[in-house]
Amino acid sequence: MKHLFLPALASAALAALSACTGEGEDAGKAACAAPAGVVNVYTSRHYDTDLALYEDFTCFSGIKVNRLEADADALIERIAAEGEYSQADLFVTVDAGRLWRAEEAGFLAPVDSKVLAERIPANLRDPQNRWFALTTRARIIIYNKAKGAPAGLVNYEDLAKPEFRGRLCMRSSSSVYNIALLASMISHDGEAKAAAWAKGVVANFQRPPQGNDMSNIESVAAGECDISLVNTYYLARFDTPEKRKVLDSIGIIFPNQATTGTHVNMSGAGLVKTAPNRENAVKFLEYLASDKAQQFLANGNNEYPAAVGVAPTSAVEKLGSFKADTLSAAEIGKNQARAALLFNAAGWN
Template sequence: MKHLLLAAIASLGLLAACAPGEESGADAVPVTGEINVYSARHYDTDLALYEDFTKATGIRVNRIEADADALIERIAAEGEYSPADLFITVDAGRLWRAEEAGILAPVDSPVLATRIPANLRDPQNRWFALTTRARIVIYNKAKGKPAGLDTYQDLAKPEFRGRICMRSSSSVYNIALLSSLIAHDGAAKAGDWAKGVVANFKRAPQGNDMSNIEAVAAGECDISLVNTYYLARFDTPEKRKVLESVGIIFPNQATTGTHVNMSGAGVVKTAPNRANAVKFLEYLASDSAQKYLAGDNNEYPAAKGVAPTSAVEALGPFRADTLGAAEIGRNEARAVELFNAARWN
């Protein structure tokens, strides 16, 4: 009875992208099926994506949007009666948590195997990346490129004392980065790195990537770590002065490659509409869907052969770290401990 009640509540909470029987254009296919999406992505372009899928296939997309951890817990609590068909999140660590919670099922799809590179999907095909973003170093261009700053590890050097601005250690982006450093260098060295960076702070961690970009551009501090898509957002006539005031470094090009995080999706193990879920997942890997997913948010498309936006492309080419999401995810708890020990607030 508990599971039935949970499922009923979940069903009532689903929002429909298209109402039953609706057609979203003159050439639309009548709505005859559905898929229930539990998503941690909150972008307006996703609604257009859902509508286009419904128009092409006749499958209505219902959605619940919430924090990824809450969605994972909800699907697990709903159990075999969950209405969830597809889980979407915006962090590699959350994909790993969904794996560990046992809520995702393998998908054997030649389309996805061809479209999504092996390093951007689960080895057992329980999830597939949709987009990626790189975590890069920025610096105040007027003060010049900091000598000796080529890797994430270099940020802990004493010569950068009092020059770094950062966001909080609670950021999933920082947690994922430190998790990757644990995988590459071991926990001891990763902990020393966190302490070294804290010693180099110009101010206590604050704001977000956007505000730290502005701080570096204004000369309030010299160096920061930000995601590429935040930087690309400044490529507009109104904000370009900020963009032109900062230089960028893709770290670790001669070693492990630049750390990337991803958004991704997987079919729920108990999906009541599994065939529709697989069809939608394959659609998300298509050229048109990839442009929706990556374009408006200035991310890198995960599918092969799809170019990023001009704003992202202007940041330049780089070699990405191919560390798997599982390695990042299983180190996240340790990363939080190391951040706390370093007093990176």
């Protein structure tokens, strides 16, 4: 964990985002707002491009963004342990389940903001407005294109069919992305069917769970296994001249288009109850929901904007449009503990 606050400086990336107004470095600096305090962000988003976004916010608002970066679970423990003495204003993380854990730890506060209520869909924020999505990512099925689209594979539930025996490669069940997916299936299908699905998928493994989404994409492209589950932004990372061969070898399926829609997870942020700079934190949250910030957040990691009416412009746009599952992210968080138990019972290590 990084134990010191770091100023959010990213000059090179900021050039891509552009200065607030004016031409040239001096003009950009002259146009920035006068200093107006700070906001302290505890974040597990580890994308360097976010730093330029922080600096842009400082330019137009005058509020300096201080950042403490660490693993989400470590940050949750830290904020809870710091209690009323915490310097955290905002908690930022990359999974709905972790936002729910922060909510359960009792240190997030509701935010009454017309901007956030209008910009962020109800299913992508806490019912009591204690956290809000910043970006989303879809969990999709991929297959080896040379072997052809697997017949009868349309929904997540189909992955448990016996005709796919020995054809699946997956990452560990400890992955928050797999836990979130199974948590959503508990909500949609009930615990008994979700448990049966997990057992059926385990029976169809080509090999024990291993690697991550990136390595499983490479395994499917190489024909080492036929089918896997991955997040869209990992697939978009292969959209480069050097990795194009891998991407061209992959076919994709957005599951459950005729039923619940494709499962999405998110990155999000919540106001800390003891925030020493509450007003500045709310201003920063509202800024993150703006068109400009949404595009930059999403493009920085090939994700989808969470705000209403903001179209994706990163590499994920090339994957095609799809119907997303509108299940409340709060439901996903609530069911994650049960999902982990079902995975263990199914032998999905």
